[in-house]
Amino acid sequence: MPPSKISGKAYHEATKHSYLSVQADPNYVDASTQPSAFKFYPKFYRRVKLNLNNSIHSFISLTSAITLEKVYKNSLDKLRVNPSAGALYPTEVYVQLRKIQGMLDGIYHFEVENNSLTLIYELIDDGLESYIIPDKSINGFIFLISCVYYRSSWKYQNRSTRYCFLDSGHHLGAFASGVAKPLAASAYLHQKDIQLIFDFDKLALNLALGFENKEFITACAVSGELQEKKVRPLRMKIPFVCGTDYFEANQFIEDTYQATAVQKSSQQQLKQPQLRFEKDKFYQTVLNRRSVRRFRKKSISQEDYLYIMQQLQQPIPTENYEEIDIYSVIHRVEGMLCGLYKDTYLIKTGNFSEQTGYLCINQAIARDSAVTLFFVSDYLNYQTAMQIAGFLGQRLYLASNYLGIQCSGIGAFYDDETQELLETNKDELYGMVIGI
Ligand SMILES: Cc1cc2nc3c(=O)[nH]c(=O)nc-3n(C[C@H](O)[C@H](O)[C@H](O)COP(=O)(O)O)c2cc1C
Known part of the structure; x- marks a missing residue:
């Protein structure tokens, strides 16, 4: 080309x-x-x-x-x-x-x-x-x-x-x-x-x-x-x-x-996030952050899940921005129906754990997680969009690990089939898993 x-x-x-x-x-x-x-x-x-x-x-x-x-x-x-x-x-x-x-x-x-x-x-x-x-x-x-x-x-x-x-x-x-x-x-x-x-x-x-x-x-x-x-x-x-x-x-x-x-990125007003972490505990979280290798298939609480999602909604301090939509496929969150959510809104119910495991190239962590997340976007600038997705990914690691919940990035997935599950035409940039 x-x-x-x-x-x-x-x-x-x-x-x-x-x-x-x-x-x-x-x-x-x-x-x-x-x-x-x-x-x-x-x-x-x-x-x-x-x-x-x-x-x-x-x-x-x-x-x-x-x-x-x-x-x-x-x-x-x-x-x-x-x-x-x-x-x-x-x-x-x-x-x-x-x-x-x-x-x-x-x-x-x-x-x-x-x-x-x-x-x-x-x-x-x-x-x-x-x-x-x-x-x-x-x-x-x-x-x-x-x-x-x-x-x-x-x-x-x-x-x-x-x-x-x-x-x-x-x-x-x-x-x-x-x-x-x-x-x-x-x-x-x-x-x-x-x-x-x-x-x-x-x-x-x-x-x-x-x-x-x-x-x-x-x-x-x-x-x-x-x-x-x-x-x-x-x-x-x-x-x-x-x-x-x-x-x-x-x-x-x-x-x-x-x-x-x-290529120019989309633009937004600069806003700083208000992250309310307890400083010493957060510092230890940064030092101890790791990717999960295997989940024990335990549930996480709804409170913890919503807290983590709130951290993802905080502003990203940049004027050059690309909007990322976050889909959560919930498998194991106490008090929440299993199914596909956009942000925290339910789109369809069902147990999709086998499907997300398959879609992430048969990785067990995408099947055994409490939640498998997908970040999609309809960006102007791809380089910026992917970096914003990675930035959010880092936030997801830190917010989860802060609560004792494990996390991992997932870069390998079947692109088109994942879009079909999510019912979106936007490009699938990144997958993530959280759980215990
Ligand atoms: C962009 C990205 C994609 C990743 N994709 C996968 C993946 O598909 N499967 C997996 O098990 N780990 C994945 N990881 C986790 C890495 O394997 C992990 O970060 C690396 O081994 C270093 O270990 P640590 O995160 O515990 O420090 C990914 C991490 C990143 C940042």
Whole structure:
């Protein structure tokens, strides 16, 4: 397909799973060939080890930290605050710091494996603002999320762009939760809420950051004091450093990224969420968040279910927005009829647990859950819509885990058959399960 023909919708259509497509290509890979999931800049760059007793450091660390190391099939898996499809972790984080006490003004790469920041660019009269919010300067943080797409396309091939965008949204969700801690602990970020930005000059930034075709910016999150001041674009290009130990290009993915990076998103008024979590318990939830591997088929209470749904209805702090419809297929919620709900309104009754298990490519967690959820959308910008779906997914993990309810993302499902169950023409972006 020529790049001009690839839109988000065409990409989505071309990467649908069906019973036949999964039988024909079950995605088996040789695990020993997995590309590395950590990016390192060369050793001569200056590094700052993050100290968790420093609230600024802990704020940055909490956006991406490793929270569990476990041995799996002879290799050591390093699981993080953010979940990731297949634990492949395509996302990277960069942060520009300006006027942050104790830190040089500059652009840093977050080196996750060593919990440190690598200073890759020192600011003079230039900065990232000119690509994101021209004519303004931010004293504070500008976070960028990027995807090293081969980490995911190695396994999921063309469908991997979906997972890159969803993972990126989850990562943004981890940022937003990280804010809670320093806000409580320090006056630094006093009244400095976080704002997510999806519409900005991503292609120019990819060039300036020296990403070649191997890594691409998906989103930005800013937190700080905004000033009316023009900041120059970066005066030098940052050298290319590969985010994997080896790389295989995929033109279809690169074209899809480019097309969905320039399309404008729908717009909304900026509103901050009012999340009322008890801070210390929430902090522990962020550190202990995990994906469920098996449910015991227990019911959850209606009160807990409604509380979780309320958190999903809270505003997402961004002006670039795509509306997501949430369908819940309820299997085990005390006091609620089994059936299909849109938000919390009943559409049809019935026990659909076997069906949702089948639709999610025969995954038992989608059958044994208390609720299997599906996020659908009729978006303008696919890249934004998928990231908003991932962001909501992160909220769902945290709100459920906060109540002791397990959760998992589900990226693999039979697209068209799921739409039939939901009785919708909107694209099915993401599935999720919660339960005990
Ligand atoms: C976009 C996305 C899709 C996922 N899809 C599935 C899935 O289809 N089945 C599953 O069992 N887990 C799925 N997961 C969960 C990941 O396997 C899990 O996040 C990863 O193994 C890391 O483990 P952790 O979340 O416990 O840290 C998905 C996660 C994400 C973010």
